[in-house]
Amino acid sequence: MTQRLSAWVHGHVQGVGFRWWTRSRALELGLVGYASNHVDGRVHVVAEGPREKLDALVAALRSGDTPGRVDLVVEDFSSARGDHSTFSER
Incomplete structure (x- = not known):
């Protein structure tokens, strides 16, 4: 079953790749x-796919192996909307 992840990433996560x-x-x-x-310095990550893959992305965001510094990841899961065909940077 496909789900939607909305994750707000806090820390030094802009201008670092x-x-x-x-x-x-x-x-x-x-x-x-x-x-x-976002103007407040956070990065908003929206992703859709199988829950285990979304969980793996959240784990990667929290891994300490990211560019910059992640202090906090606040995630929420909901039903997929199906409105994306790839993953992009905005």
């Missing part, structure tokens, strides 16, 4: 969606 890194991990996992910067 974080969205590109996230896109690469998502594509490796076969996920679709996007990663976008």
Whole structure:
């Protein structure tokens, strides 16, 4: 069953290649969606795919192996909308 992940990533995650890194991990996992910067310094990650792949993306975001510094990841899961065909940076 396909689900939708909405994750807000807090920390020093802008201007360090974080969205590109996230896109690469998502594509490796076969996920679709996007990663976008927000004016308050957070990155919003929206991804759709099987729950185990979404869980793997969240684990990667929290791994300590990301560009920059992740202090907190706040995630929420819901039903997929099916409105993406690839994973992009916004």
